[in-house]
Amino acid sequence: MKKIILSMLTIGIIFSCGKVQKEETVGTVQTEIQKEKKSTLPPVSDATMENAVIYEANIRQYSEEGSFKAFTKDIPVLKQLGVKILWLMPIYPISTTKSKGSLGSYYAVSDYTKVNPEFGTIEDFRELVKTAHDHRIYVILDWVANHTGWDHVWLKEHPEYYTKDKEGNITHTVGTDWTDVADLNYDNQEMREQMRQDMIYWVKEEGVDGFRCDVAGMVPVDFWENTVEEIEKIKPVIMLAEGWEPELMENAFDMGYGWDTHHKMNDIAQGKANVEEWDKRMIQVDTLYAKDDILMNFTSNHDENSWNGTVQERMGDAKEMFAALSYLTPGMPLIYSGQEYDMNKRLLFFEKDTIIKKKGKFFPLYEKLGKLKNNNPALNGGKNAASYARIKTSHDDKILAFKREKEGSEVIFVANMTKEPVKFDIEFQGKFKNYLSQQEIELKSDQANSLGAWEYLVLVQE
Template sequence: MKKIILSLTVIGILFSCGKTKKEESLSKIEIEEEVKEKFIPVHDTVIENAVIYEANIRQYSEEGTFNAFTKDIPVLKDLGVKVLWIMPIYPISTTKSKGSLGSYYAVSDYTKVNPEFGTIEDFRVLVKTAHDNGIYVILDWVANHTGWDHVWLKEHPEYYTKDKEGNITHTVDTDWTDVADLNYDNQQMREQMIQDMSYWIKEEGVDGFRCDVAGMVPVDFWENAVAELEKIKPVFMLAEGWEPELLENAFDMGYGWDTHHKMNDIAKGKANVAEWDKRMEQIDSMYAKDDILMNFTSNHDENSWNGTVKERMGDAKEVLAALSYLAPGMPLIYSGQEYDMDKRLLFFDKDTISKEKGVFFPLYKKLGKLKNTNQALHGGKNAASYKRIKTSDDTKILAFAREKENNKVVFIANLTKEKVNFILDDTKEEAYIDYFSEKRIHLKTGKGLELNPWKYLILIKE
């Protein structure tokens, strides 16, 4: 329920054209250019119709650098992306590291960049390029633990969790042996953590954070941290967690883990549409109306450890991608999904995404445009309504309407591997345009329809 407030003071400094002086966050590099509009801090309105993209810098290109990724930021804009989540960019500890390059999440310094990716100047160009394309940047923040090379281990061992013998330990009940667990009973550590987070907001111009295993860190820390960050400017906060209490005063958005798991089960025939309906009812009962959940068919954890979209979802992968956009919430694209990626990316070693456009690039572009432009798909703090449309076969056919301010979108999908003939029940007679074929179609009670396995319709009310 945390609110993003756009400061009138900030708005007052905007200007429309002309030469700019070097911006404060870019004062260390020589960048001057004409700008049509100065980028403004994150605010509720832009989040309503946003698509979020998770950037895996190491694996995104052969070079694995900030500069190589920055070149493609206009491509992300073309896909409707408005929030860019960048996986951890900080130096990685080598002590107890895994693989040849180690984990992004074994941080050795919270206020530096990994030289594997480039320089801080390169990162600043990335942020500016994103802002110039209307895209907000959030950094992956790892607050639960540090790598074993972090300076705190030598200078402040009291910041860490210790066993009964006094030895610093990795996080209990995990195999995260490459990281040392932080002790949130230590108030000085909490203060230093917030200072390090503030550096990226104040000095480097980022717009918020995706917070790793947020539910493993005390909620009151997050609430205090966000309160301090927003003294600098409004921020967007994404929790890697589902707990409703995280969204009360700290985070704007959480993970729709159970929604994702339900999608996987439907694709495998382990669940049907009735189970989807139960999930929607669960969301209504657990979360406040202005809470946001992130919808996804993949992310870095799912891809590397649980399988590619094709492995987990098979022939259902396209309809479930569409559902992630049409259902309430914010849809996620993980690096490579736009290029039909069908391999598990290595996590601790160098790997590379193949950038060959197939089915998903034009699909994501089309879905992104609809998400960006139609209020019926708003999924932020003032989300469009979600209303189930009954059919003659509600265990196989998912049909619902999203509606807001005279805008209406209907989604009808066959979530099975068999062809289904069905009839719409209790449906108001209205005219629609099929979003993909652009053909006109009327819906009404008693209308018979047929959908092939895993096929779907997106209908826009005229």
Template sequence: MKKIILSFIAIGILFSCGKTKEENVIAEAETEIKEEVKEELQPISDTVMENAIIYEANIRQYSEEGSFNAFTKDIPVLKELGVKVLWLMPIYPISTTKSKGSLGSYYAISDYTKVNPEFGTIEDFRTLVKTAHDNDIYVILDWVANHTGWDHIWLKEHPEYYTKDTEGNITHTVDTDWTDVADLNYDNTAMREQMKNDMIYWLKEEGVDGFRCDVAGMVPVDFWNRTVTELKKIKPVFMLAEGWEPELLENAFDMGYGWDTHHKMNDIAQGKSNVSEWDKRMVQIDTMYAKDDILMNFTSNHDENSWNGTVKERMGDAAEVFAALSYVAPGMPLIYSGQEYDMDKRLLFFEKDTIIKKKNKFFPLYKKLGKLKNTNPALHGGKNAASYTRIITSDDNKVLAFARKKDNHEVVFVANLTKEPVKFTTEYKGEFTNYLSGDNFEIKPGQEYELAAWDYWILIKK
């Protein structure tokens, strides 16, 4: 009898154990499903723009492979840097007729609705976009509306879409050396409509979130205004103009290039100007632009790097302080491919080149600056930006000091923008934390402070 009872107990235990394992398997499966169902990235908004960092991706040169897939693997790394907007340099097929170099210019496009097979397939591109969205990063495409490559189908099917000389020949853009492209004629309404439809394709079919528009000031503003109105009927979009003209930002574009700001940085770094020129630039911005206009801050981009020199060539030992300034000044900071890896070479433009991805000084700096930009409202630089107030010092031609404030948050930036040590005083006061060192820091009226050449403080109000 004992044997029978024990047998029933054993069977019960086995049954019970089996049921528990089954329940565990179901529970684990449910957990996996929940983990796989990630919340869809919400459309881009003014809120996103406030604390965003933009990254310019040069797919051809980013890796040895020069492919979408090689770049996609590193998208989580961009998230570490606080990147919110990913700008892809032109990804379309490149014209071979009249092309420059062995690979041609990204900006000589032969088809607006295809991808360059050099980079991969449309499926590879879709994976890139999905991966970016999964990492809370928006994707904008470089759009070249001023001209096409000489292989574009429009040249054969619609020559009336193009600008012609007095003899009736299609020409490249006047007063440029862009001989590898054919200039488009914006007096032609049919061409305008097709251009708009090609942009719509990328929003509707491929899920991109906006466009960076090449030489935007060379295309009629009314085209941009009408086209962007139509794009926004599909979904909210982020529009970046390669241009400084205030009229571009009145309706069509969210952000323009801070070209003059960049030039002031270069001039100060090279000893051609001093801090007074920065102050004049800040006044100029307030005078020229509306409060909700955004300007992009940068120490490099694809044009500057390839044609005017690396950051080290142009800024030398001042590279770090101007990188920091691009984050804490009003606007949105840009990282160009390779800057996070201390890149110090001019990337070839018409040939294959490669960025060496080795973390050194700038990766941890950009990571820390990115965290501050993403999280502190005092650095908001969008359509509802934090205030900017110049702090007076005893040596304002050498020392740049200002406060950014919003919603009881305050960030103070103090920098020596010269190649020599400087001593100074200020009447400003407050208790802060030195963001980069973590040390307590108090500013006292009348107290003398000293900064080494190109040194700076980012101070967070306690």
């Protein structure tokens, strides 16, 4: 009898040991998966945004394949351009009901927590994020909180989440031609909470680093404020508003669009405004925004390119000078997919339209400007930005000259913002190196200077 009991105990011990070993093995595998998924990139900080370049990725058009995998291969290339923040245009499944074109709009979302199969799988997306993080690039997702596509499950299960007309029919956003989307009703608190949880999913489960929020000003500010507060209990995030309203950046967003700055660039390039209008805009920025507010500077983005024209169409021969100015003026510069390859076509919005990746003038220019932005504190443009001081010239209506300074470093920008050569005197002196040509330049207040049409100088201390 004792032998039988001992035998049973032995079997029990062997069985339990096997179970423990199996559990340990499973636990080890899960731990390894978690380690692999966990980013080695430190959480975003204020310092991150001081010297960052942001890149807007149009996954559909970036490559012939239009996939996460194809884009991921080029992340090391973005690193060469000084990119520190990667903004992915909407990656979610696209609604087919009432859709526009053959492929529909990225902004007509049918499910906030899945990826568009056109781009690949969730595993492909995770590899994209991991690769970006391995190259010390943060990833933010384009978030569409104002509306959903007409296929979204909420339309069937929660019609109360949506805006309705007098007859009780769900409508698209009033005052727009966005007929491919249904407008969300932010009076509904349950919808707000579900939207918040869907955003939290991408930060908590997929490791993204923040959001660019579509038409942010059309969504109540208190939703953004409460949502950011909840998200940042997980980790610090980057929040970019597609909006200019200062109240968006009081508590919810780190950065907004420099729309009026962009419009001034277009107007000057087209001869509708001069440097005096630029100066007024800089005063307006100081008046409207707090010192720790960041504006995104750009010569193009997906809306501008598809609907208002290419950089060449809008800025012509001034396009290179304004590209440089977007890096030199306070704020954070944006590169839109294809700009680094001198793209000169309006990308179709609802169809496949591949970007041709052939290096020309702009890739080396962005590479040099990115290096300067990343490494010279005089171009800091975040919450503790470098100073901006206008330098007086004899033609302040035609010549823009200013100094950026921080921590003993100086960068000088001088540009002719007209289509004709200009001779001028400048009230500044010192020895500098022309950053782009590496030639030595000495500025003197008593000497005549000249710049050709749209010519510019980026000067750094010797």
